[in-house]
Amino acid sequence: MELENFDTDGAQQQLWDCSRLFVKSVQKRFQNQKIKAIFPDMGAAAYVKFQWKDETIKYGSLNDRKPVTDDDEIIMLIAPDHQMLDQVQKIAYSLLDDDDMQEKPLIMWNPQLFSGDVGIGLNVRRVRNEFLRTFTTVYSLKPLPTGAIFKRYPGLWKIFLDDKQRPGRYLFAREQASKPDAEDLEAILLQGSAPGDEPQVPSFLANAMATMSYLGRFMRALSQ
Incomplete structure (x- = not known):
């Protein structure tokens, strides 16, 4: 994690x-x-x-x-x-x-x-x-301001986005063999935005306060 x-x-x-x-x-x-x-x-x-x-x-x-x-x-x-x-x-x-x-x-x-x-x-x-790159990622969970990245060996990297219709739940966006980079995430987030939506860039403080909350929510969502 x-x-x-x-x-x-x-x-x-x-x-x-x-x-x-x-x-x-x-x-x-x-x-x-x-x-x-x-x-x-x-x-x-x-x-x-x-x-x-x-x-x-x-x-x-x-x-x-x-x-x-x-x-x-x-x-x-x-x-x-x-x-x-x-x-x-x-x-x-x-x-x-x-x-x-x-x-x-x-x-x-x-x-x-x-x-x-x-x-x-x-x-x-x-x-x-x-x-x-010489290491094997066995388990990874990275909360994001608008979703999360998840991997459990030997599965692929999975990207989830917040479900705007159901707060606290996640929608599966994509999976891929390599770890998502900034460009991957930007493309997925843009695809997941509604027309006319302004990109939201949370402040550093907001990210810091939300990290553990996202982690807990994502783990609960995975178990459902």
């Missing part, structure tokens, strides 16, 4: 609570494997280690001198952001150089490795995109 805008009071707690559910599901699936959960910084790692006293996993951060050790069997990167892309790449490449790489999967939960900074050069974007 692509959870964003966690700058408000209590939002970080919500983020780590969500990540804990995912970590516990991996623990349940791989009970005999040694799991290492790596967080964006040492403060976050220390916080969850104190909060998750009942967990039997190891903790680390991307700031550690050696985030991954030889006895780690499953490596989970929790909410890495674009500022930590270099560290994420080093971990991934170190596993490729490991003779036991088949036994050491690298899992990323809620990665935010894309940056909206206009100053980022084309070469940096190309390297980042090529690196991210």
Whole structure:
């Protein structure tokens, strides 16, 4: 899931609570494997280690001198952001150089490795995109101001739009093999607009306030 805008009071707690559910599901699936959960910084790692006293996993951060050790069997990167892309790449490449790489999967939960900074050069974007294409997206749910993007492996990427006639419900718009980009979304949104409608561009604050609401609504709609 692509959870964003966690700058408000209590939002970080919500983020780590969500990540804990995912970590516990991996623990349940791989009970005999040694799991290492790596967080964006040492403060976050220390916080969850104190909060998750009942967990039997190891903790680390991307700031550690050696985030991954030889006895780690499953490596989970929790909410890495674009500022930590270099560290994420080093971990991934170190596993490729490991003779036991088949036994050491690298899992990323809620990665935010894309940056909206206009100053980022084309070469940096190309390297980042090529690196991210080496991963398989198993599950993705991205709320949008007017809909959502959803994928569950091995299915295709699906795009949903808000149902204007039934608030809180969604209409299936399209599915495709590749992840929808800005041009795909713009074309679909324009097709879904009624004649004469003015494009609505929500403010940053409105997007931030609506993210969790859209996520909850979309999950409920999927279950119906």
